[in-house]
Amino acid sequence: MVSEQSYHEEQRQLERTLKQMREILEYRSKKPRYVGNDVTEQILDEMNEKTKQELKRALNEPYFGRLNFQEEGKAEVQPYYIGKVGVMDHDSNHPIVIDWRAPLASLFYSFNGEEDRTFYEAPDGIVEGSLYLKRNVVIRQQQLLRVVDSFVKGELNLTGADEFLLHKLGDRKDHRLRDIVSTIQQEQNDIIRAPKNTAMIIQGVAGSGKTTVALHRLAYLLYHYRDQLKPERMMIFAPSTMFLDYISAVLPELGVGDIQQRTFEEWALGLLSEEVALSDPASRYYRRFEQPRGVEDGDLKCSSEDGFVTENTASRYKGSIAFKRLLDSYLTCMEEWNTPDRPFEAWENHALSVDTLRRWYEYEYRSYPLYRRKERILARIKRWVESELKAIEDRQRQKDCRKKASQRLRTWSKQWLAQSPSELYRELFLPSKRTPQPMVAVSRQIPEDVRQEMATAFKGKVLEYEDLAPLLYIQFQLFGVEQKQRFDHVVIDEAQDFSPFQVDLMKGLVRENSFTILGDLAQGIHADHGTVDWKQLQELFSEEQTTYHELKQSYRSTMEIIQFANHLLEKTKLAVSKAVPVFRSGEPVQWIHIDPGNKVSILRTWIKQMQKQGYQSMAIVTRTEKGASNIYQDLLENGLETSFIDANRQEYTGGISVIPVYLTKGLEFDAVLLWEVDEHYYRVNEQEAKLLYVGCTRALHQLWIGVGEQPSPLIR
Numbered sequence: 001m002v003s004e005q006s007y008h009e010e011q012r013q014l015e016r017t018l019k020q021m022r023e024i025l026e027y028r029s030k031k032p033r034y035v036g037n038d039v040t041e042q043i044l045d046e047m048n049e050k051t052k053q054e055l056k057r058a059l060n061e062p063y064f065g066r067l068n069f070q071e072e073g074k075a076e077v078q079p080y081y082i083g084k085v086g087v088m089d090h091d092s093n094h095p096i097v098i099d100w101r102a103p104l105a106s107l108f109y110s111f112n113g114e115e116d117r118t119f120y121e122a123p124d125g126i127v128e129g130s131l132y133l134k135r136n137v138v139i140r141q142q143q144l145l146r147v148v149d150s151f152v153k154g155e156l157n158l159t160g161a162d163e164f165l166l167h168k169l170g171d172r173k174d175h176r177l178r179d180i181v182s183t184i185q186q187e188q189n190d191i192i193r194a195p196k197n198t199a200m201i202i203q204g205v206a207g208s209g210k211t212t213v214a215l216h217r218l219a220y221l222l223y224h225y226r227d228q229l230k231p232e233r234m235m236i237f238a239p240s241t242m243f244l245d246y247i248s249a250v251l252p253e254l255g256v257g258d259i260q261q262r263t264f265e266e267w268a269l270g271l272l273s274e275e276v277a278l279s280d281p282a283s284r285y286y287r288r289f290e291q292p293r294g295v296e297d298g299d300l301k302c303s304s305e306d307g308f309v310t311e312n313t314a315s316r317y318k319g320s321i322a323f324k325r326l327l328d329s330y331l332t333c334m335e336e337w338n339t340p341d342r343p344f345e346a347w348e349n350h351a352l353s354v355d356t357l358r359r360w361y362e363y364e365y366r367s368y369p370l371y372r373r374k375e376r377i378l379a380r381i382k383r384w385v386e387s388e389l390k391a392i393e394d395r396q397r398q399k400d401c402r403k404k405a406s407q408r409l410r411t412w413s414k415q416w417l418a419q420s421p422s423e424l425y426r427e428l429f430l431p432s433k434r435t436p437q438p439m440v441a442v443s444r445q446i447p448e449d450v451r452q453e454m455a456t457a458f459k460g461k462v463l464e465y466e467d468l469a470p471l472l473y474i475q476f477q478l479f480g481v482e483q484k485q486r487f488d489h490v491v492i493d494e495a496q497d498f499s500p501f502q503v504d505l506m507k508g509l510v511r512e513n514s515f516t517i518l519g520d521l522a523q524g525i526h527a528d529h530g531t532v533d534w535k536q537l538q539e540l541f542s543e544e545q546t547t548y549h550e551l552k553q554s555y556r557s558t559m560e561i562i563q564f565a566n567h568l569l570e571k572t573k574l575a576v577s578k579a580v581p582v583f584r585s586g587e588p589v590q591w592i593h594i595d596p597g598n599k600v601s602i603l604r605t606w607i608k609q610m611q612k613q614g615y616q617s618m619a620i621v622t623r624t625e626k627g628a629s630n631i632y633q634d635l636l637e638n639g640l641e642t643s644f645i646d647a648n649r650q651e652y653t654g655g656i657s658v659i660p661v662y663l664t665k666g667l668e669f670d671a672v673l674l675w676e677v678d679e680h681y682y683r684v685n686e687q688e689a690k691l692l693y694v695g696c697t698r699a700l701h702q703l704w705i706g707v708g709e710q711p712s713p714l715i716r
């Protein structure tokens with residue numbers, strides 16, 4: 001904390017700032033709304049409205065930081081206040097509060113006091129100078145609550161920044177992810193402010209702030225490249241609708257709207273030109289996480305074999321670049337097969353030669369996607385027919401020739417293969433009698449297991465999530481991509497669950513490789529279709545197009561929880577760095593013995609205990625969905641209302657959740673009870689270690705492990 005004098009100085013500054021902001025708001029509110037048709041006036045009116053909204057938003061908490069900076073060559077040390085919204089004095093045009101994304105504000109996050117002189121990058125070049133003070137200020141509802149200095153020139157070893165961060169991390173969490181503008185750390189700041197035209201791949205340990213950083217990066221990019229980027233052309237891909245609901249507060253808090261936010265599935269289904277029946281998410285999760293072990297009434301059987309994933313497992317194969325290449329060969333064969341091989345004779349002695357038609361197909365319209373090329377050629381033939389018809393003077397003969405030409409054109413164009421993307425996709429796995437031989441030869445290269453699995457899928461008329469990327473790829477190759485389907489920037493969160501094929505597909509749509517790709521291989525529980533090594537994604541881009549970063553510090557959980565979780569990581573063979581906790585100590589990881597006859601009373605006692613300690617969000621995490629549903633029912637029958645979260649859940653409401661472990665990814669809870677961490681639920685293999693790792697790293701403050709008769713060897 002700072003001296004009383006500094007506190008009073010900040011108190012006065014706050015009063016002054018609030019007064020100025022209220023005056024600006026009043027001035028802007030006096031302007032009547034423009035209702036005319038003048039476009040410039042309409043834009044000015046919209047800007048005025050936007051500024052009013054921003055000011056109203058900023059009034060409760062106008063800023064969170066202060067820098068005293070002396071620019072080289074200037075006599076004065078200037079104080080600058082940093083907030084979520086930049087505010088200008090409308091008379092002097094002097095900044096009252098600087099936007100956190102402004103160049104000068106970067107010093108607030110990057111300056112660590114190690115150097116005497118510092119600099120920041122302004123649009124006109126580097127600005128050098130000296131920093132005298134870096135101060136954190138906590139204001140809530142226009143009241144000054146705390147002032148902490150994290151750097152004062154001439155004083156050593158200030159720990160204010162750490163203290164401030166720890167204070168923030170110790171907060172109880174509700175059901176929404178929040179912004180972190182006041183405590184962004186240097187390694188996170190580097191990612192947030194990185195230039196836009198690279199595919200950034202970020203491996204970050206659980207709780208390192210990947211999702212949060214991605215959202216702040218979007219806000220930064222929109223501020224910094226406001227003339228080049230449009231929010232509606234930016235996209236966040238997230239793993240589920242419930243997760244999107246969980247993160248939905250951050251961008252509005254940062255004053256950003258209109259960015260598209262979807263799951264890959266939602267987005268792809270919306271773009272596909274044909275209806276596709278996809279398996280339901282619940283059955284997919286069941287097959288992925290429960291069925292390989294065999295399930296009896298919510299209990300996993302010990303005796304059955306684990307689902308063993310290889311390169312030829314259908315889902316993995318369909319997400320691979322090898323499969324994409326095969327698809328390319330298939331489409332090239334199709335293109336070659338479609339090369340015109342006969343002349344078009346509209347009527348006697350009026351024909352277009354094979355050479356002409358080939359020239360159009362192979363050279364003049366080559367840049368068009370296959371089916372668009374066909375449309376162009378047909379349209380050109382029609383134009384040629386019309387011009388030839390003009391030379392015929394006899395009306396009746398002209399009519400007869402037109403009819404003949406039209407019939408012959410229909411017949412002539414039948415030489416072209418014209419299947420829809422889904423028909424073509426089906427024929428790729430199950431060639432028909434009419435499939436040309438060169439294409440059949442390509443199909444034969446598909447592993448037999450995959451072909452058989454696809455035959456069953458086509459028979460049942462239900463496709464899988466992994467079929468979406470290839471289907472969409474075929475559609476784009478045949479019909480092309482519309483301008484409105486392209487993106488200025490794409491964020492892929494939980495990218496370890498994205499296949500290389502999915503990322504490659506997106507690459508075709510994103511301008512200048514402007515990607516932020518974030519994930520954690522240690523949480524790669526969707527090994528059957530995801531990415532297992534970031535090199536797989538790096539290889540999709542040239543060396544200059546991509547950068548790789550690691551976030552090793554974990555902010556979510558206490559040291560005790562991180563240490564426990566790291567121990568589990570050792571049981572996986574993954575070459576990923578272990579999480580480094582911030583120095584936030586809490587309760588040790590605690591154990592509960594589950595007496596089968598007493599489950600409800602154990603759960604009830606735990607919930608009461610957590611509530612008594614003031615925790616707002618709690619999770620009882622089970623291995624199976626049936627297990628979660630049973631607990632939910634038991635608690636309900638005993639008068640305890642909880643939220644049961646299954647794969648089809650759209651919203652996250654916080655409170656007490658009962659949830660299968662594989663659905664907890666991305667979420668966090670004040671306290672977590674991992675239920676029945678027994679041998680028959682969690683066995684010693686990489687997949688189950690990862691599942692348990694995900695479950696443990698959801699806890700912010702307290703982690704409890706419930707064990708029955710035989711604790712899992714993973715935690716013994």
Ligand SMILES: Nc1ncnc2c1ncn2[C@@H]1O[C@H](COP(=O)(O)OP(=O)(O)OP(=O)(O)O)[C@@H](O)[C@H]1O
Nearest residue numbers: 180183184185206207208209210211212555556666
């Ligand atoms: N610099 C920071 N200051 C304060 N809190 C932070 C900071 N960075 C991250 N956090 C907090 O840490 C928690 C984890 O953040 P987030 O969910 O973005 O991490 P993640 O890497 O996406 O996690 P996971 O991969 O485990 O789902 C959140 O509560 C977030 O607010």
